Amino acid sequence: MRFSHIYIEERALDYPLTGKILSCFEGAEIVKISHYKDIFNRKHQNFSAQEESRKLILAVNDSVRFFKTAPVCQDFDLDRSYYTENAMNCVFDCEYCFLKGMYPGANIVIFVNTEDYDGDVDELLKSGPVHINTSYETDLLALNSFTGLADHWEELALKKRGLTVELRTKSAPSRFTVSPDIIYAFSLSPSEVIGRFEHKTASLERRLDSVRSALEAGATVRLCLDPMIYIPDHKKAYGDLLDRLTDTVDLSKVRDISIGTFRISKDYLKQLRKNSPGSSAVLFPFENEDGYCVYPGELREEMTLYVKERLMDHIDGGKIYVF
Numbered sequence: 001m002r003f004s005h006i007y008i009e010e011r012a013l014d015y016p017l018t019g020k021i022l023s024c025f026e027g028a029e030i031v032k033i034s035h036y037k038d039i040f041n042r043k044h045q046n047f048s049a050q051e052e053s054r055k056l057i058l059a060v061n062d063s064v065r066f067f068k069t070a071p072v073c074q075d076f077d078l079d080r081s082y083y084t085e086n087a088m089n090c091v092f093d094c095e096y097c098f099l100k101g102m103y104p105g106a107n108i109v110i111f112v113n114t115e116d117y118d119g120d121v122d123e124l125l126k127s128g129p130v131h132i133n134t135s136y137e138t139d140l141l142a143l144n145s146f147t148g149l150a151d152h153w154e155e156l157a158l159k160k161r162g163l164t165v166e167l168r169t170k171s172a173p174s175r176f177t178v179s180p181d182i183i184y185a186f187s188l189s190p191s192e193v194i195g196r197f198e199h200k201t202a203s204l205e206r207r208l209d210s211v212r213s214a215l216e217a218g219a220t221v222r223l224c225l226d227p228m229i230y231i232p233d234h235k236k237a238y239g240d241l242l243d244r245l246t247d248t249v250d251l252s253k254v255r256d257i258s259i260g261t262f263r264i265s266k267d268y269l270k271q272l273r274k275n276s277p278g279s280s281a282v283l284f285p286f287e288n289e290d291g292y293c294v295y296p297g298e299l300r301e302e303m304t305l306y307v308k309e310r311l312m313d314h315i316d317g318g319k320i321y322v323f
């Protein structure tokens with residue numbers, strides 16, 4: 001991975017994480033800026049063009065850093081489930097990614113003031129145990145080689161009683177920290193879906209290899225067949241995925257599995273369609289349900305039930321969550 005330009009807020013210059021990241025990209029041109037929004041939120045950006053050459057922006061997040069998990073997201077019946085925004089955007093390029101509907105551009109922002117996040121976690125923990133999804137608006141494990149942020153969250157979960165962190169990814173990590181409080185959540189899709197829509201992500205084989213390594217190491221693993229993407233031969237594609245999964249992974253060792261079809265806020269869909277032009281993943285004639293664009297109910301049920309029933313032959317149904 002390389003970045004031709006790194007934009008840095010003046011106030012972010014002296015943070016240790018800034019130094020660490022800069023040491024990984026010595027050839028990059030450094031541009032000092034006063035606020036990340038001056039670059040990240042510029043009008044008339046071309047998301048698709050930026051994806052070909054993303055720029056990195058290092059900033060200080062002095063705004064809200066933790067958010068309650070929305071009902072349409074996955075809270076796994078946890079009372080106190082939050083997601084955090086410690087990076088924005090992703091090195092991968094999934095055509096259906098909601099970030100393309102939410103953000104004005106494809107550049108990646110890393111917030112370097114990690115100690116403020118740590119302080120927020122202490123505050124949250126004062127009211128009881130808390131589950132934090134660290135990769136809601138990014139893929140933190142995919143950024144870990146130059147940010148160390150996934151490592152940071154793992155260390156925090158080991159140190160702070162009551163804190164559980166989830167690292168969701170479409171990459172294929174090879175190193176795992178073993179703890180019930182660190183959940184490696186692997187997004188799995190059929191090879192057809194990965195090939196057509198999930199550009200630059202790890203192949204299904206690599207993801208499954210990584211799942212097996214994590215389980216062999218004794219790490220806590222969540223599998224996410226979510227979002228399931230409709231393709232005309234979806235039953236065969238998801239059937240093949242389930243064959244490969246159940247043949248090669250001991251699902252009894254998995255913490256839980258989530259299943260859910262693609263859904264997106266109606267406000268984001270328009271922009272997403274603009275930023276993924278011609279993609280059949282987002283051109284589907286969705287139905288609007290309470291402000292969210294979803295597949296028609298019958299199709300949703302058909303897709304999720306098929307997967308759930310197949311999985312129930314291999315894992316306790318209480319460990320399967322359908323969203």
Ligand code: SF4
Pocket residue numbers: 089090091092093094096097098099137138139169170201
């Ligand atoms: S891996 Fe996740 S965050 Fe990254 S582009 Fe794909 S859907 Fe978006």
